Amino acid sequence: MAVKTPIVIVGAGGYARAIHDAITAEDAFDVLGFVDNHAIAGQLFCGLPVRLESDFVASGYNGGIVVGLGDNSLREKVVLGLKSSLPNASFPTITHPRAIVSRSARIGHGSVILGGAVVGANVEIGEFGSIWSNAVIEHDSIASDFVTLAPSATTGGSVTIGARTFLGLGCQILHNIRVGSDCVISAGAVVSSNVADLSVMIGVPALCNRRRIKGESYL
Ligand SMILES: CC(C)(COP(=O)(O)OP(=O)(O)OC[C@H]1O[C@@H](n2cnc3c(N)ncnc32)[C@H](O)[C@@H]1OP(=O)(O)O)[C@@H](O)C(=O)NCCC(=O)NCCS
Known part of the structure; x- marks a missing residue:
C-alpha cells in the first residue's frame, strides 16, 4: 500500500470542512486533524482531533499543511506565520x-x-x-x-x-x-x-x- 502524505488542516469551520471533504475524496493524504485558535481539550471536528495553534507550532511539525481559513487576508497572515514558525512544513495543492x-x-x-x-x-x-x-x-x-x-x-x-x-x-x-x-x-x-x-x-x-x-x- 502506498504511504500517504500526512496533512493538517488549519481552521475548523465551513471551509476547513469542505477541504476535508475534498482531501478524503481520494487517498493521497492522511488527515491527522485540525488546528484552531479556540480549540478545547478533547474537541473533535469531522471525527478528528482539533489542536490549539500554539501547541501545533511548538511541535515543530514538518508534514503537509492546508490553511482552511476563508478570509483572504486572514489566510495570508496565518500562512506567513506558519511559514516562519514551521520552516520544514509543506503546503501542497x-x-x-x-x-x-x-x-x-x-x-x-x-x-x-x-x-x-x-x-x-x-x-x-x-x-x-x-x-x-x-x-x-x-x-x-x-x-x-x-x-x-x-x-x-x-x-x-x-x-x-x-x-x-x-x-x-x-x-x-x-x-x-x-x-x-x-x-x-x-x-x-x-x-x-x-x-x-x-x-x-x-x-x-x-x-x-x-x-x-x-x-x-x-x-
Ligand atoms: C458586497 C457585500 C460584501 C456587502 O458590501 P458592503 O459594502 O458592506 O455593502 P452593504 O452591506 O452596506 O450594502 C449596501 C447596499 O447594497 C445591497 N447589497 C448588498 N449585497 C448585495 C448583493 N449581493 N446584490 C445586490 N445588492 C446587494 C444592500 O442591500 C444595500 O442596499 P441599500 O443601500 O439599499 O440598503 C456583501 O453583500 C456580499 O455580497 N458578500 C459576499 C457574500 C458571498 O458571496 N459569500 C460567499 C460565502 S461562500
Whole structure:
C-alpha cells in the first residue's frame, strides 16, 4: 500500500470542512486533524482531533499543511506565520478529484480547488487560492495569490484578478476585465469594466459601493 502524505488542516469551520471533504475524496493524504485558535481539550471536528495553534507550532511539525481559513487576508497572515514558525512544513495543492483542471493550467502551492470547479486552459492561479464548488475560471485568466472564487463565481477568458480579491457567490466577470487587489465583488454582481484596487462592487452592472480598508473582513 502506498504511504500517504500526512496533512493538517488549519481552521475548523465551513471551509476547513469542505477541504476535508475534498482531501478524503481520494487517498493521497492522511488527515491527522485540525488546528484552531479556540480549540478545547478533547474537541473533535469531522471525527478528528482539533489542536490549539500554539501547541501545533511548538511541535515543530514538518508534514503537509492546508490553511482552511476563508478570509483572504486572514489566510495570508496565518500562512506567513506558519511559514516562519514551521520552516520544514509543506503546503501542497489540494484538488478535488471531480474538479476539471486543464493540463495547461498552473496552480500555486497551498491552493484548493473544490468539486465541480473548472480551471480552463492556460489559466494561472497563484499561491493559496481558493476555488469553490462550481466556480469557473476560464482560459488565459490569471488569479493572483490568496484569491477566492466563491461557489459558482465565473470569469470569462483573459480576466486578471489581483491579490486577496474575493469573487462572491455566482458573480460574473466579463472577458478581458482586470479586477484589482483586495476587492470584494458581491454575490450575483456582473462586472463589465475594470475594477480599481480595494473596491466593493455590487449589482448588475456592478458599481463601486465603497472603498475597503486593506485587511477589512468581509465574510
Ligand atoms: C458586497 C457585500 C460584501 C456587502 O458590501 P458592503 O459594502 O458592506 O455593502 P452593504 O452591506 O452596506 O450594502 C449596501 C447596499 O447594497 C445591497 N447589497 C448588498 N449585497 C448585495 C448583493 N449581493 N446584490 C445586490 N445588492 C446587494 C444592500 O442591500 C444595500 O442596499 P441599500 O443601500 O439599499 O440598503 C456583501 O453583500 C456580499 O455580497 N458578500 C459576499 C457574500 C458571498 O458571496 N459569500 C460567499 C460565502 S461562500
